[in-house]
Amino acid sequence: MTNQDIATALRRLETVLARRPEMGMHPDVPALARWQGGTRVEVCHESGARLHTDLPVELGGSGEQVTPGWLLRAGLAACAVTRLAMSAAGAGIELAALEVEVASQSDLRGLLGLADGAGKPPSAGPQQLTLVLRLSAPGVPAERLRALAEDSQRLSPVSCALQEPVPIDLRIEVLGG
Known part of the structure; x- marks a missing residue:
């Protein structure tokens, strides 16, 4: 798909959702x-x-x-690239390069339920995530690209899911046999 195709699809969806938000x-x-x-x-x-x-x-x-943890980082990176590409297309910006790197740091004691120095197990999830966006677009000022990248991440579903509490409805079904 071209940038124009993406921008057209996004405008079409915005029009539909403006009429029928449900x-x-x-x-x-x-x-x-x-x-x-x-x-x-x-x-x-x-x-x-x-x-x-x-x-x-x-x-x-x-x-x-x-690992499953790597898939989490991969999902965040892929979503960040996708959302930034959507933002660029919507703004009429032709990107020359775009990549995202996601790194994290975790404490294995959390995975194993082992206590830390304070006597409590640390979280099993990552303690920190670092999201590095690298992009270029000929003729577009760096400030505009930075603003575009920041705005796109406020709309990135995976980034939002990791930053905002999402309730998990845990259901357990014990299979017979």
């Missing part, structure tokens, strides 16, 4: 994860796409697949 709320495609033995997992999308995860050797895995 159409904005929709169920997202679920992810179905199936245990494959050990620490290996297969995650399936309704399109038929499949991803595989495993843990590093030091955590009992084979180390041959990406």
Whole structure:
């Protein structure tokens, strides 16, 4: 798709949602994860796409697949790139380069439920995420690109999900057999 195609699609969607805002709320495609033995997992999308995860050797895995935590960082990076590309297209800016790097720092004691120096286990999630956006667009001032990048991240669904509390409705179904 060209920038013009993206901008046209976004304007069309904005027009529809202005007339019928209730159409904005929709169920997202679920992810179905199936245990494959050990620490290996297969995650399936309704399109038929499949991803595989495993843990590093030091955590009992084979180390041959990406980890679930890496998928979180990959999702954040991919969403940031996508949302920034959408913002650029909507603003009529032709990007020459765009990449996002996401790094994090975690405390393995949280994953294992081990107490820290204060006697409490740290969070099992990342303690810190760093999002680095690199972009260029010939003839566009750096200040405008920075503002575009900042604005796009305020509208990035994965970034928002990580920054704003999202309730998790935990349901447990025990299978027979």
